[in-house]
Amino acid sequence: MPETFPQKESAAPAPETGGDNAEKRKAELDVLIQVALTRSLEEAFKRAEQESPYLLDELRDRLATDEYYKKLVESAKVEEL
Numbered sequence: 001m002p003e004t005f006p007q008k009e010s011a012a013p014a015p016e017t018g019g020d021n022a023e024k025r026k027a028e029l030d031v032l033i034q035v036a037l038t039r040s041l042e043e044a045f046k047r048a049e050q051e052s053p054y055l056l057d058e059l060r061d062r063l064a065t066d067e068y069y070k071k072l073v074e075s076a077k078v079e080e081l
Contacts, residue, residue: 025055032059033068041077
């Protein structure tokens with residue numbers, strides 16, 4: 001019989017897909033993107049990490065898009081690859 005392991009509780013709940021929570025997450029993400037563009041990537045990542053790993057993952061995904069990547073390169077926040 002295979003050994004079973006106890007289930008770990010996640011640090012943050014999984015994001016919900018509808019309603020006010022989705023709008024709240026989008027607003028938080030928009031604020032974090034502005035922090036990344038105007039202040040620093042490090043500050044934006046730290047803030048997102050404090051909220052939830054899902055928000056941090058979403059922030060990284062959004063900043064990696066062409067639109068934000070170009071803005072980050074132009075502002076010298078990252079080096080162009």
